[in-house]
Amino acid sequence: MTTLKSKGISLENLKLNFEEVHDGLNAQEAMEESNRCLYCYDAPCIKACPTGIDIPKFIKKIASGNLKGSATTIMSANPVGASCARVCPTEELCEGACVLNHSTEPIVIGDLQRFATDWAIKNEQILFKPGEKNGRKVAVVGGGPAGLSAARELARFGYEVTIFEAAEEAGGLDTYGIVSFRLPQDISRWEVDQVEKLDVEIRTNTRVGTDVTFDELAEQYDSIVLTIGMGNVPMLGIEGENLEGVHDAIEFVKRTKSGAITKELLGKNVVVVGAGNTAIDAATCAARKGAADVKIVYRRTAKEMTAYEFEYDFAKQDDVEFNWLTQPIEIIGDNTGKVTQLKCVKMDLGEADEDGRRRPVPVENSEFNIEVDAVIKAIGQSRYTDLIEGFGLDHEGGVVKVDPETLQTSNPNVYAAGDVIFAKGQGEAMVVTAAQQGKEIAMAIHKQLDPTPTAII
């Protein structure tokens, strides 16, 4: 098999490059690791998990061979716990808080979580039951992690829930946005299926604001949950963005998750603009599509990038080259309208700006051109500002304003969670926070509409 440098990337079978890179634990590894967990009391790992999974409990259940109970413990606290097992920055969350950091090695909580949830997926388990119907109806707009989580909890409380999802399948970025070699689609599909099994109706290919209006929903449902996330990558605002060969990272990754892996980047030179989650995922996708050279250009330095350390390492393993303090200023094409060069300028770090990161300023006369066949824009995601305004909700630059306790928007019957309320300057958005907020919304709605406590089945 022809492989590229150190990468272990196949140039013949590109599809292979998109299979999950990290093997899960085998049964014996899981047994040994689960037995190493101390079963702490008031464990710090639980507190470090945004969804508060009872980690010692699910780990103990692996050790006792009660895998169904283990998966139930995980999924009960986190409706997208199988995806989170793969994509959570565990070093910063649960594993970073494990007490064993102070004595030996932290427990690989994410891998154990994957072991238990993989078992449930493989064995086609249905872990939850819908609650007794209470006659109330909730519309969830957007079926990503936040929406699924809210819907799952509301269904368990007995609400009749309908998810309106613009895409062909629910799951949001778990299904379409996070690269398949980190998160295969089947995992997200199983989570969607778990929610559907609670009698939640999922209307796919239905965009609210286009296919159905906000007012219709407001009329037909007691409450509305807004979990539409963010949109595609915004414009760079430079010349040449419409040339052939210039891609939107979100779309670019989505195509690798929705169809066959195409060969147009084989042997090509690719530049990715940006240095967050999206940039890393786009760059590694490009490398795995067989690009000969993948560069990331970022106008600040490694210190300011929002990508996690493990993502950075991962990209470097795929031979992605990082060019710090480099700002693209023009995309240049040939006479057929195809991109050929990216014009950049060198930057310097100046004063800190409002989010505390030092503002980059261009260095005079430092322009240079990079030969490219493709440019992938990955400078974050745009906001659905028009839509949010259309719904009549208060917002700040497209970030919906909510009461931090109840996640209620300026319209008391509308709640919002996930990326749609994720404000700049908080690092990277995470699936796990979106899931937790979804749960919180369900609790808040339940408190608002049905203050008598219900037992969850």
Add this chain to the structure above:
Amino acid sequence: MADLSLNLAGIKSPNPFWLASAPPTNSGYQVQRAFEAGWGGAVWKTLGEPILNVSSRFAAVGFNGQNVAGFNNIELITDRPLEVNLKEIYETKKKFPNHAIIASLMVEPTQEKWHEIVKKVEDVGVDGLELNFGCPHGMAERGMGSASGQVPELVEKQTAWVKEVAETPVIVKLTPNITDITFTAEAAVKGGADAVSMINTINSLAGVDIDTWDTIPNVAGKGAHGGYCGPAVKPIALNMVAECARHPRINVPISGMGGVSSWREAVEFMLMGATGVQVCTAAMHHGFSIVEDMKDGLNNYLDEKGINSVMDLVGQSVEKYSDWGNLDLNHQIVAKINNDVCINCNKCHIACEDTSHQCIDMLKDEQGNDILKVREEDCVGCNLCSIVCPVDGAIDMVEYANGKPPMTWNERQAAIGAVSSCDVDLIK
């Protein structure tokens, strides 16, 4: 380099590590490999009338992912003809004249059978005899092994029969499947035993398969009780050795075994009165090469302690082992948590809170860090917190000076007796 050589009732070996009579000593090939690996002696797999074995035979009990915490078997004594074993003993002894070969024996409880087998094995040059009064399964159903080992009179009588003809030292191997092992040990001494060895295996059923509901192990779906050994039995074996060692009328050397897995347990057994140890399960788990560290570790330990001969360890801790009534009631220790070592797993807190004396508080220090603190006045010094603590040095059990003079239960009862005989009403 300390002197590791051993002398047990006249049986000499270059080191105190013997293989116990069991599968590792089944044949000349194996025993010779063991001696080459460094074992000091071997008690040959029990000889007698050859028997038939079943398949399967072994099972192990794991704990928290560890494979062999305990080991269970339903194997009987040797299934090879006596002549073959005798020939191999002869050859092995010739090749390894300085290593100890002890013949383990089990026959029907008649004087004639014992005389016959003792003569046969002594003719091929064994260094000693071990009478197997211990096997708890199979042979016991035929009146041998632990069936005779559980009856002090039978132990005494059979030992005496052997002593009538034996020219080499006689060790009597005792079964732990008895309420008080000192009864049978004393009987062996009365019968003239030169030494006793303990423990043989403990009656056990390793498990039940929760899917098939078959016993573990099973033979075509049927099970029978087996004998338990390995690391899990060490405390039971150690107590039995200690009880015999401190018994005034059991004044013969003891060969200790049951859960010896490294030089550490060997040291423990020897301190508690064993003259050398025997090993089976650890060798079955890891092979003969484990003896290398047993010797090396023991040697380094002795050097570090400045002890010249391993024999000097024997019995050093025996006088520290006594009856509960002789323990000082006024001695007090309390737990002390070292928060700079503590990793804040809170296991000590919950253990004390739920199952002991509710005296470990979860607090914050001035910087707002989590700390744990023992309320010494409520601590009973049970050790539980330090047992569950996963970090070395995070909890010390320290002496608490309460100013009270030592007073044992026995002394207290004696004092009360003295007072009440003066007709004082203590209740008031």
